[in-house]
Amino acid sequence: xxxxxxxxxxxxxxxxxxxxxxxxxxxxxxxxxxxxxxxxxxxxxxxxxxxxxxxxxxxxxxxxxxxxxxxxxxxxxxxxxxxxxxxxxxxxxxxxxxxxxxxxxxxxxxxxxx
Amino acid sequence: xxxxxxxxxxxxxxxxxxxxxxxxxxxxxxxxxxxxxxxxxxxxxxxxxxxxxxxxxxxxxxxxxxxxxxxxxxxxxxxxxxxxxxxxxxxxxxxxxxxxxxxxxxxxxxxxxxxxx
Numbered sequence: 001x002x003x004x005x006x007x008x009x010x011x012x013x014x015x016x017x018x019x020x021x022x023x024x025x026x027x028x029x030x031x032x033x034x035x036x037x038x039x040x041x042x043x044x045x046x047x048x049x050x051x052x053x054x055x056x057x058x059x060x061x062x063x064x065x066x067x068x069x070x071x072x073x074x075x076x077x078x079x080x081x082x083x084x085x086x087x088x089x090x091x092x093x094x095x096x097x098x099x100x101x102x103x104x105x106x107x108x109x110x111x112x113x114x
Numbered sequence: 115x116x117x118x119x120x121x122x123x124x125x126x127x128x129x130x131x132x133x134x135x136x137x138x139x140x141x142x143x144x145x146x147x148x149x150x151x152x153x154x155x156x157x158x159x160x161x162x163x164x165x166x167x168x169x170x171x172x173x174x175x176x177x178x179x180x181x182x183x184x185x186x187x188x189x190x191x192x193x194x195x196x197x198x199x200x201x202x203x204x205x206x207x208x209x210x211x212x213x214x215x216x217x218x219x220x221x222x223x224x225x226x227x228x229x230x231x
Contacts, residue, residue: 004156031217042118042205042222043157050217088156092218099169100218101147104156
């Protein structure tokens, strides 16, 4: 089956690191994604990682992938108030028809306080 | 256009009415997806278009839901005889290519929030 699970809420102090965790079920997922949703806005792609990689770093963002445990995490260094948003993890379901679709988790609400 | 445009942004309707939600994807984008997002949940896949061909409609909840993309550009999601349980944010996304083995970079619109009274 297809299921992506995330913890629902995370609260951090400004300047600390945030770690948002996700587990997925489809071992054939080729890419895994992190999207950010701010109030009144669409989902914005933050970063993605190919399934044969263990880690990807992009400025303040670090993605770690444990393919064996089907566990994905997003670390935000030096978290700022502007990082307050809902973060969605997504896995890829690939179909023989030559297309794929993203399956999203329920999202983790990150609250950053002074 | 510069981004994915959806209209209306907000729609309030009475139970039993039909609604049509429009998506204008980024110009030249081949793939178009519709997702539904209930409050406190992640986006749930509804349907996928490759140009004008509806390649996957497995996520449409029932036969009251339909979608079309007749010229391979603008798409319309139609819900007939709306029910209160249809209330949600409906999101459209597009991507440049048909995603096969590469990363599927979706650009989402701001969504259409539907409220059925």
